[in-house]
Each structure stands twice: as C-alpha cells, then as structure tokens.
Amino acid sequence: PDYMPGLEEPEQAPPSPDYISAPADSVVVAPTAADQAPSTEETEPFKTDEFAATPPPHPAYRTTAMISIPAPVPMPAW
Secondary structure (H helix, E strand, C coil): CCCCCCCCCCCCCCCCCCCCCCCCCCCCCCCCHHHHCCCCCCCCCCCCCCCCCCCCCCHHHHCCCCCCCCCCCCCCCC
C-alpha cells in the first residue's frame, strides 16, 4: 500500500508505562457532576455592575472579499 501508518496513531502507539488495563468485566464508576462542581462557598458571586469592555473585531473580519472573474476569450466561429 501507498500509506504506512506511523506510531502517532493510537492503535499503533505502544501503551504508556503507567497504563494499567482493567479486567474486561470490571465496572467503571465516574464521579458525579455534584462532586466536580465547586461549592457556593468556593465561588465568588458575580457583580452585575461590573463589566468588561469587548475589544473591537480584527480589521480582517471587516474586509469584503473581492472576486474577479476574467472575461471570456472570444472564439472564432468557423
């Protein structure tokens, strides 16, 4: 074949030394969103009188695209 996959592809990369595979019948328990979210004591309330100025867009975003279409070349009618 013309294409030979390299080691950068996940199925070809060797496992990392700290990777430990789990048995096939094991159950994965993910932490809930409540465990991941910071409590109200840890967060600072948002003050509505404070605001940040939004910077103007980059000048490139305001540029209009210019497309030129060449005129057709006249063909002799034989």
